[in-house]
Amino acid sequence: MVHTIKETITETVNDHVTASTNTKTKAVLNQAVADLSVAASIVHQVHWYMRGSGFLYLHPKMDELMDSLNGHLDVISERLITIGGEPFSTLVEFSSNSGLTETTGTFDKSMTDQIQLLVDTYKYLSVLFQVGLDITDEEGDAPSNDIFTAAKSEIDKTVWMLTAELGKEPGLK
């Protein structure tokens, strides 16, 4: 079917409107790229530096947590590329754009302190993914919304499991 000039212009304008209405979605996806990368680094540090009771099951548990974070990272990065964005991809970009803060590893932290660091990290991710849900809802990006739903569901479950290990309530709304 041959389009009239008016139809073609209208389509082009609509395309541009669509492209310009997902700016915040792209930004929050990239925020998640930075934060998930740093979160995986924090979990890796806990994996290496933990000492104390529970080591034999907590040490391998960190491998599971890293695999899960890296899985979310890949899905989110590729969604960002799919909608025309450019994911952060260097350690410097991850670190300088993340809201998470890393500290040098030490062997003198108690197991409780190590698990609490994970709880704090995962609670941050939970809030981040809620922001992602709100923005993708506002901008009408259902696939990205689904990705944040899946990620938040799993991160919230991990907060529950880690806080249970500490004998505490999850403390999520």
Ligand SMILES: [Fe+2]
């Ligand atoms: Fe290892």
